[in-house]
Amino acid sequence: MKNLFESDTYNTILKRIANLSPESTAQWGKMNVGQMLNHCQKPIEIALYNKDFGLKSNFLIRTFFKKSMYDDSALRKNMPTPKGFKVAEPKDFSTEKERLKSLIKSFHSLKNKKDWTPHPVFGNLTPEQWGKMQYKHLDHHFRQFGV
Numbered sequence: 555m556k557n558l559f560e561s562d563t564y565n566t567i568l569k570r571i572a573n574l575s576p577e578s579t580a581q582w583g584k585m586n587v588g589q590m591l592n593h594c595q596k597p598i599e600i601a602l603y604n605k606d607f608g609l610k611s612n613f614l615i616r617t618f619f620k621k622s623m624y625d626d627s628a629l630r631k632n633m634p635t636p637k638g639f640k641v642a643e644p645k646d647f648s649t650e651k652e653r654l655k656s657l658i659k660s661f662h663s664l665k666n667k668k669d670w671t672p673h674p675v676f677g678n679l680t681p682e683q684w685g686k687m688q689y690k691h692l693d694h695h696f697r698q699f700g701v
Contacts, residue, residue, distance in 0.1 A: 555626045557685035558658070558692070559665035567692055571655055573701040576647040580698050582631045588645035590695050591654050596639045597691050598657040601684055602664075606674035607638030620676045624686035629694040661688060 556563040578587040585593060599605045622629075665685070672678050679687070 555624065555686050556689045556693070557682060558662060558689040559681065559685035563689055564658070564662045567658060567689070567696075568655065570692075570696045570701045571651060571658075574647075574651065574696075574699060578699045578701070581700060583698055585641060586644075587699055588647040588650050589641040589643075590699060591647065591650035592645045593635070593639055593641045594692055594695050595650070595654050595657050598654075598661050598688060600673060601670070601688065602657065602660055604671045607636070609636055609638050609674045611675045611677065615675055616677060623676065623690060624679075624683045628697075629690060631698070658692075 558564055558567065574587055574591070576587065580586070580590070596605075596607055600607070600609075665681075667681060670679060670681065670684055673684075676687075
């Protein structure tokens with residue numbers, strides 16, 4: 555599985571963001587492109603700033619869903635969005651695009667970091683798991699918008 559800490563994967567993700575436009579439309583789901591860009595910032599903010607967005611863990615999530623966040627399978631279309639990650643209000647495309655790019659760059663710059671704060675839902679993750687999980691979420695939403 556690709557990992558956002560890998561340089562090739564990181565560069566590909568930035569190219570895919572560049573291919574988004576205010577006119578990009580979702581192939582599934584309810585978010586528009588500005589909302590999606592804002593939504594994609596939240597998991598990275600967990601990694602960078604230890605935000606938890608009110609997310610709660612439980613045995614079932616840790617046991618069954620955690621591994622799917624960093625394996626080779628694609629995330630399913632129309633998966634439920636955690637309440638803390640939902641974006642209902644309008645968002646400015648340009649602002650959200652630049653903020654997401656900045657967060658991705660900050661995350662990638664930590665590729666040699668060894669000691670990560672536990673994820674609020676999944677608990678302890680290795681650096682490799684953090685990188686794969688971030689890639690998988692971004693890839694899911696970029697596929698949603700055709701890039």
